[in-house]
Amino acid sequence: MRMRRGFTLIELLVVIAIIAVLIALLLPAVQAAREAARRSQCVNNLKQLGLAFFNYESSNSCLPAHTAYPTANPVSGGWSFGWGVAILNQIEQAALYNAFNFSAGAYVSSSYPMGYANSTVMYAQVNTLLCPSDGQLQRPGGSLGTTNYKGNTGGPPIIFRWSGTVVPFAWTTQRNLGPVTIASIRDGTSNTALLSEHLIGLPGVPSTSILASNSVDAPRAVFNNTVNNSATYDQGPAGAAQALAFAQGCSSLPGTTASIATATHGYSYTMGYPQHQAMNEYTHYGPPNSLSCADPGETNTSYGGYGGTVPPNSNHSGGVNLCMSDGSVRFIKNSVALPTWWGIGTRNGGEVISGDAF
Numbered sequence: 001m002r003m004r005r006g007f008t009l010i011e012l013l014v015v016i017a018i019i020a021v022l023i024a025l026l027l028p029a030v031q032a033a034r035e036a037a038r039r040s041q042c043v044n045n046l047k048q049l050g051l052a053f054f055n056y057e058s059s060n061s062c063l064p065a066h067t068a069y070p071t072a073n074p075v076s077g078g079w080s081f082g083w084g085v086a087i088l089n090q091i092e093q094a095a096l097y098n099a100f101n102f103s104a105g106a107y108v109s110s111s112y113p114m115g116y117a118n119s120t121v122m123y124a125q126v127n128t129l130l131c132p133s134d135g136q137l138q139r140p141g142g143s144l145g146t147t148n149y150k151g152n153t154g155g156p157p158i159i160f161r162w163s164g165t166v167v168p169f170a171w172t173t174q175r176n177l178g179p180v181t182i183a184s185i186r187d188g189t190s191n192t193a194l195l196s197e198h199l200i201g202l203p204g205v206p207s208t209s210i211l212a213s214n215s216v217d218a219p220r221a222v223f224n225n226t227v228n229n230s231a232t233y234d235q236g237p238a239g240a241a242q243a244l245a246f247a248q249g250c251s252s253l254p255g256t257t258a259s260i261a262t263a264t265h266g267y268s269y270t271m272g273y274p275q276h277q278a279m280n281e282y283t284h285y286g287p288p289n290s291l292s293c294a295d296p297g298e299t300n301t302s303y304g305g306y307g308g309t310v311p312p313n314s315n316h317s318g319g320v321n322l323c324m325s326d327g328s329v330r331f332i333k334n335s336v337a338l339p340t341w342w343g344i345g346t347r348n349g350g351e352v353i354s355g356d357a358f
Helices: 009-060 094-099 119-123 215-220 236-251 338-345
Strands: 149-152 193-197 222-224 259-261 292-294 319-324 329-333
Touching: 009 149, 009 193, 009 319, 009 329, 094 119, 236 292, 236 338
Parallel strands: 222 292
Antiparallel strands: 149 193, 193 319, 222 259, 319 329
């Protein structure tokens, strides 16, 4: 009599359990490996953008500006081009650079095809400006090309406005406006931030709140803050206490606080306007991966204004990548001390910062 050999029920269950455990162990490892590859690409993009900034500086004797406002064409109404356009020639996008009409800038107007003076360039998506860790494929500005990378406009404006490295060219007599040169980064290029990253905004302008069921969207939104700082800019070091109060007020907003804008971040890599810094700029105000908060006492709050806090953020665990003004890329933890964070955000604040402080 021949015996039929096979698994018993218990043996089969044991095998299934072992396979399940192996899968449970392997999946996080696979996901971590994939995120490591995505993060590496984000770092590489920052290095390429930093190099583009320095090549631009070599040709023009200054760094690219937050905005070249105002433009030559009065129809533009102040919507000038931002740094994303200025460096196109430096990131192997000569065709887009040559197609851009610099005298018109970037503006919504019925007199232009598709509503924009430079629709061909504005609708093009430049992959170097995207961090694959973001994961969102839809563009917040509809068909407008977006960006995950933002220029550093500086520390708290309560202390000094436009104290960073990517600031507007002078349109008023405000202190610290550009152009910015390497020589004007008096705090040292290795201790001064140039660029960082931010998750792009949400298409369709949905409303959200900090702890709503879709709170995963909160990092992509701009929230209002009940503290009004609009009348107290440029106080110098005496404004540090008020700046700290504003940053803490933003981080402690009630979970029910509704967003005032959700499509702002990375809305268009081509546009630039002094009071719309949340579009393609960030600030050294609140720490990395904290909330973006607008100052309700100023206009243009939906675009972050220039009195609010627009910290960088990312989907990288624990912090953000930061391109310094010497071209190096550092990973900055969310737990960085605020005085240190403010210090590496200013080009001429005179802060003394140890290399191991961030």
